[in-house]
Amino acid sequence: MLDKIKETAAFIKNVIKETPDFAIVLGSGLGALKDEVEAIHVLEYHDIPNFPQTTVVGHGGKLIYGILEGKKVLMMSGRFHYYEGHDIKTVVFPFRVFHLLGIKNLIVSNASGGVNKDFNVGDVMIIKDHINMMPEHPLRGANIDEFGPRFVDMSEPYNRKMIALAEQIAEEQNLKVHKGVYVALTGPTFETPAEYGMVKAIGGDAVGMSTVPEVIVAKHQGMDCFGVSIITDLGGPDIAYAVSHEEVLHAATKAMPNVIALVKGLVKNYN
Numbered sequence: 226m227l228d229k230i231k232e233t234a235a236f237i238k239n240v241i242k243e244t245p246d247f248a249i250v251l252g253s254g255l256g257a258l259k260d261e262v263e264a265i266h267v268l269e270y271h272d273i274p275n276f277p278q279t280t281v282v283g284h285g286g287k288l289i290y291g292i293l294e295g296k297k298v299l300m301m302s303g304r305f306h307y308y309e310g311h312d313i314k315t316v317v318f319p320f321r322v323f324h325l326l327g328i329k330n331l332i333v334s335n336a337s338g339g340v341n342k343d344f345n346v347g348d349v350m351i352i353k354d355h356i357n358m359m360p361e362h363p364l365r366g367a368n369i370d371e372f373g374p375r376f377v378d379m380s381e382p383y384n385r386k387m388i389a390l391a392e393q394i395a396e397e398q399n400l401k402v403h404k405g406v407y408v409a410l411t412g413p414t415f416e417t418p419a420e421y422g423m424v425k426a427i428g429g430d431a432v433g434m435s436t437v438p439e440v441i442v443a444k445h446q447g448m449d450c451f452g453v454s455i456i457t458d459l460g461g462p463d464i465a466y467a468v469s470h471e472e473v474l475h476a477a478t479k480a481m482p483n484v485i486a487l488v489k490g491l492v493k494n495y496n
Contacts, residue, residue: 226314227369229275233318234325236274237299240266241290244327245299247492248320252304252335252435252455257481258488259302264291270303277315279303294493299328306435308413313361317442324372324446330495331443331450332488336477337433338416339456340425341405346459347479349487350403351391352383352452355437356429358410363438364445373445382440387451387495394490400483405430407454409437415458422462431456451491455480 251258270276270286279286289300305316323331339348368375388404395402408424410416412434416424424432431454440450457476 230318230321230325233273233275234322237268237288237322238326240268241299241326243297245290246296246328247293247298247330247332248323248328249293249298249300249488249492250304250331250333250439251300251302252333252477256302257478258334258485259287259289259300261485261489262289262291262293262298262300264289266290275318277305277311277318279305280309294489296492298492299323299326304435304439306412307359307361307438308411308434313359313363313365313438317363317438320439320442320446321372323443324448329448331440331448332491333436333439333450333452334484334488335407335433335436335452335454336457336473337407337431337454338421338458338460339431340421340459340461341403341430344403344430344456344459346456346476348401348403348456349480349483350405350407350431350454350456351388352407352436352454353388353404354406355382355440355452356406356408356427357437357441358408359438360411363442373447377441377445379441379444382444382450383452384449387449387491390495391451391453391487391491394487394494398486398490400486402483402487403430405454407436407452408432410434416460418460418462421460425461453484453487455484
């Protein structure tokens with residue numbers, strides 16, 4: 226796996242030539258953010274050696290290098306999920322590559338189900354912490370010492386300075402945002418009412434099927450991480466709204482302007 230990571234990193238580095246300031250991951254329905262980037266290079270996933278392929282509607286399949294708010298960014302238009310059948314090492318493969326490219330800052334986004342009573346569909350939640358309930362851990366197995374330590378400190382999975390800056394941006398631009406805890410489950414089923422109740426009982430505010438393995442690996446490598454969730458559906462032990470992937474994408478589109486404003490402000494002002 227290490228040889229493949231190095232081969233992929235060398236290929237991308239040969240194309241982009243420079244070290245990006247940020248890696249940005251676009252979650253379900255959040256693809257419009259890529260239109261904000263002044264693209265310099267666009268690489269299709271299937272043209273990148275060893276790169277996984279995405280199979281989910283609403284997730285593109287491109288790696289975009291360009292300029293956003295005066296900063297160099299490498300944007301994943303489409304991520305990989307454990308539920309697609311990938312093993313966990315494949316899910317986090319691009320984030321290992323990011324490290325070898327010298328990227329220090331990571332912004333991840335996702336669509337998630339809200340269990341906090343104060344949340345509405347279309348709201349934006351800054352992730353302040355997470356609970357990992359995936360069945361497989363991305364750091365399980367022999368540690369790759371050149372990436373990071375065997376035992377990783379997770380006392381600050383999401384960078385507090387980034388969170389404070391995002392809150393400041395939201396206040397200045399009059400954007401409604403929440404802060405909360407994201408719980409990662411495997412999927413691909415949406416949660417049952419009882420499962421939503423469990424998420425709430427263990428301290429979660431929102432639940433989804435991604436993000437946490439990526440952030441764990443990024444923290445293993447010493448990256449600063451920021452996460453944002455769009456609340457695309459609501460659930461709880463006494464709530465049983467029907468939900469479809471199409472409705473999730475529609476809700477994500479509705480919230481897109483706020484997410485774009487938040488991400489652009491963060492990229493511009495975080496050093």
